Amino acid sequence: MAAEARTALVTGATRGIGRALAGQLSAAGFRVFATGRNQELLRDLKNETGCEGEAFDLASPDQVFALYRNAVEALERIDVLVNNAGMNNRKAPVADTTLEEFDYQYAVNLRAPYILCREAMRDMGARQEGHIVNVLSTCAKARIPTMGVYSAMKCALDGLTGSLIKEAREYNVKVTAVYPGGTDTDFRKATRPEYMCAESAAAMIVHAISAPADVVVHELTYRPMCETNF
Template sequence: MSLQGKTFIITGAGGGMGKATVDLLVQAGANVVGCDLNTSHLKAYEAVENFVSFEGNLLEEQTVKHVFKETEERFGKIDGLANIAGIAQSATPIEKVSLTDFHRIMDINLTMMFLTCREAAIYMKKQNQGRIVNIGSVSTTRPRPGLQSYIASKGAVESFTKALALELAEHHINVNVLHPGPADTTMLGKFTKEDGDVDEARKEIFEKSVPLGRLIQPKDIAGSIKFLLSDEASMITGTVLHVDGGRSI
């Protein structure tokens, strides 16, 4: 899977899965633009010539436009986009979920993806090629109580991805969704009830729900994102890739 010289924009690059993806792509010789609200976890890459970090809120249209413009100016083209940024919901009965919280979850998990994909389409159509990988969640097929808003946002990510795959196919732009299972990042603990025991939930609820017997590691997700961004995946579009140790069976 040669990614040497290709250019990728990664959102949520400062998070668990994002950082693992940056790591793998940089090692593969790709040019990587890592975007996050907080890029402090990406300091180790500051000296890497083919890496650029952008700290900012990708819910702002102008910030998204700026990232794509700067990436093209710096590297000449944009081969791929991985939308990894997202937010969890702590398990909450629907009658206790405020409209503000619902909107916030939909905005971060869905509207932000609309903004980055819209910008990517502009650049990728010009190039007549491109790859987009959107991160959803196994919870779309295996829901848990109290996560209704998060799951709705991730279900929309799947539908949006399929719609875009069809719309952009004539421009040789592949768009796929990857559904992670319960993964060993700080986000996992945020799905627990507000008064719940995070460590116990990780072990007793999440880990035990994975048939292969362990939590998904960020590098498991990164490896599959790398594949979907590679030439080897050139005939894969509109697909749902489950990276969940069998949790969705």
């Protein structure tokens, strides 16, 4: 009998790293539930890859809970959760940032992945299997001027992920902290051809997800060549 397909919930799958990741997981045989805010891009993704998907705004906790419920309903169970969605309003020195920018980044970059980690950990823990992947950034390791608020959220998610790695052990749940470096996506206005392409950044995450059953990649740091002086 053929093995049952593994399932994955991928956030931030309308563009960039998440879009590439949803396509690659789908090509590898995963049943994928993809999300982002742009319904049209999710439809394109479904047409191209077969990924199921639905639009939700991660800034709203109610929508994050609804996303999790609908993903579980569509996939029956979530084997792999990838908290990939993330954003930075703009580059600015801390002194020039606003409370609104801080609150929005907190909601999208920290609260939403926290909720999804919590819900997934409860379900995966009960089943004694599963894999949670949190996409952080090399910003969580370097202190970069003009990226203070974004780095604060990634560092906080890094802390949460570090604790989760240890808590998840007794439940046989794998947890991976991913630290990509510069990737040429819509994340910023300027194109950066010297950075990694989204497909390459996603391929590294697929690699971590595809590790043998007796291996957990708990930290994965990778960069484009131009950033090796970090």
